[in-house]
Amino acid sequence: MIVIGAGLAGLSSAVALAEAGFRVNLLEQRPFLGGRASSYSLPNGEEIDNCQHVTLGCCTNLDDFYGRIGALGKIGRYEQLVFVDAAGRRASMAASALPPPFHLAPSFLLYPSLSWAERRGIGEAMLAILQRGGRNDDAEDCGRSMLDWLRDHKQSEAAISRFWGVVLVSALNEELGQMEARYGLDVFWKAFISARSGYILGIPRVPLGELYEGCRAVVERRGGEVHCRATVRGLQESDGRITGVVLDGGRQDRADFYVLAVPHEAALRLLPERAVAEEAAFSQIRNLRTSPITSVHFWFDSDVMAEPFVTLLDRTTQWIFNKSRLSGGPGQGRYLQAVISASYGLVECSRQQIIDLCLDELRQVLPDARGARLVKATVVKELAATFSPCPGSDRWRPTQRTPLPNLFLAGDWTSTGWPATMEGAVRSGYLAAEAILYDLGEPKRLLKPDLPAEGLARYWARSTPFNRRSGLRYTIATPSS
Numbered sequence: 001m002i003v004i005g006a007g008l009a010g011l012s013s014a015v016a017l018a019e020a021g022f023r024v025n026l027l028e029q030r031p032f033l034g035g036r037a038s039s040y041s042l043p044n045g046e047e048i049d050n051c052q053h054v055t056l057g058c059c060t061n062l063d064d065f066y067g068r069i070g071a072l073g074k075i076g077r078y079e080q081l082v083f084v085d086a087a088g089r090r091a092s093m094a095a096s097a098l099p100p101p102f103h104l105a106p107s108f109l110l111y112p113s114l115s116w117a118e119r120r121g122i123g124e125a126m127l128a129i130l131q132r133g134g135r136n137d138d139a140e141d142c143g144r145s146m147l148d149w150l151r152d153h154k155q156s157e158a159a160i161s162r163f164w165g166v167v168l169v170s171a172l173n174e175e176l177g178q179m180e181a182r183y184g185l186d187v188f189w190k191a192f193i194s195a196r197s198g199y200i201l202g203i204p205r206v207p208l209g210e211l212y213e214g215c216r217a218v219v220e221r222r223g224g225e226v227h228c229r230a231t232v233r234g235l236q237e238s239d240g241r242i243t244g245v246v247l248d249g250g251r252q253d254r255a256d257f258y259v260l261a262v263p264h265e266a267a268l269r270l271l272p273e274r275a276v277a278e279e280a281a282f283s284q285i286r287n288l289r290t291s292p293i294t295s296v297h298f299w300f301d302s303d304v305m306a307e308p309f310v311t312l313l314d315r316t317t318q319w320i321f322n323k324s325r326l327s328g329g330p331g332q333g334r335y336l337q338a339v340i341s342a343s344y345g346l347v348e349c350s351r352q353q354i355i356d357l358c359l360d361e362l363r364q365v366l367p368d369a370r371g372a373r374l375v376k377a378t379v380v381k382e383l384a385a386t387f388s389p390c391p392g393s394d395r396w397r398p399t400q401r402t403p404l405p406n407l408f409l410a411g412d413w414t415s416t417g418w419p420a421t422m423e424g425a426v427r428s429g430y431l432a433a434e435a436i437l438y439d440l441g442e443p444k445r446l447l448k449p450d451l452p453a454e455g456l457a458r459y460w461a462r463s464t465p466f467n468r469r470s471g472l473r474y475t476i477a478t479p480s481s
Contacts, residue, residue: 102456174342305369
């Protein structure tokens with residue numbers, strides 16, 4: 001079994017297949033595991049995360065994967081989210097004693113950055129999402145942007161920018177006008193409406209470079225191998241099957257099954273030319289677009305932040321993470337990371353321009369930063385950080401099965417039912433592994449269901465098909481009114 005790519009999609013498929021008894025040969029061109037969710041070294045040898053990656057309580061498969069590799073205890077959980085608006089007003093969001101879907105209602109009602117009329121309008125839109133009941137196959141929502149949906153539901157520009165956009169642009173790494181509505185609606189159903197723990201933020205306590213080392217142990221314990229700095233140059237095809245992979249130096253590796261778990265642009269370069277030219281499942285991948293993320297790392301000479309993280313409103317910077325507190329850096333608040341998702345406006349900016357912009361915004365909301373000396377700063381631009389969940393993009397996303405019977409795809413860009421998230425990447429890895437097991441006559445369900453609806457939300461929840469892409473059919477039964 002050869003798995004190409006050690007991002008979350010490749011790691012999750014490799015771990016699942018190794019635990020099922022297969023000898024896995026995992027090939028990764030970088031010197032570390034984790035793909036885009038990883039750490040790298042600065043010229044001075046200091047290791048930093050490329051961007052802050054977070055999980056939510058509704059990410060059931062990501063949690064399962066962390067459990068399999070012994071990393072679940074390395075994830076800190078935070079039940080209170082803090083928002084800071086342009087006037088410096090702070091608002092917190094946390095669950096109350098009310099049952100879902102009303103557990104977060106008091107926090108919404110006290111949200112200080114919007115008028116009562118705007119908060120009421122948000123409540124009415126949330127009621128529309130509740131009545132939708134988690135259904136994601138409504139033809140009306142497919143092909144329509146989230147921005148259009150919000151305007152159809154009479155959301156003000158302030159509500160759109162200070163509430164809906166704050167959550168969704170960060171969650172899906174896309175602007176509201178370029179985001180398919182059903183994905184935005186799913187975020188609110190799964191994270192904020194259906195279950196009490198869905199919104200809880202999970203942030204690694206250790207550098208991302210350490211988080212995934214447990215994957216190596218799982219694969220090697222079962223006779224497999226993990227090779228970093230192993231650059232695959234292409235897949236060989238004969239008689240409609242993959243017969244091997246070509247690596248740097250001309251070396252070839254062979255296996256019975258192959259999982260291609262790399263970003264979609266890389267997949268197109270590695271797939272056989274004949275297959276891309278003749279098979280629509282491959283050629284249509286070219287229609288997928290990407291969106292950027294920018295992060296800025298700041299080091300100060302003194303502590304400038306007490307909270308573990310804050311979310312900013314009405315600014316370019318969307319999140320500030322206190323890396324000192326989150327992952328044991330020096331001090332309690334002197335190493336910070338600012339994150340900007342869907343950062344199209346920064347693509348042409350110089351690194352110094354980005355540093356100056358984010359530093360100014362950071363000092364506006366963190367008074368202690370105004371008197372502190374900035375020791376150093378660095379910018380990480382990921383121009384193609386994720387695929388864009390733009391309206392209609394699902395028709396271009398391939399399933400994990402391919403027209404080549406021994407080749408399977410994994411990646412958040414494949415058809416998973418989720419947008420470009422770590423949860424989506426793990427789902428794809430599990431689905432690829434399920435498909436291989438099914439073909440070998442050893443069907444096994446690896447994909448975990450979503451959090452079940454709780455409290456009063458159960459009476460709006462719809463029965464939804466589960467695991468359709470693996471060749472198996474499962475159904476989750478949920479109470480209905």
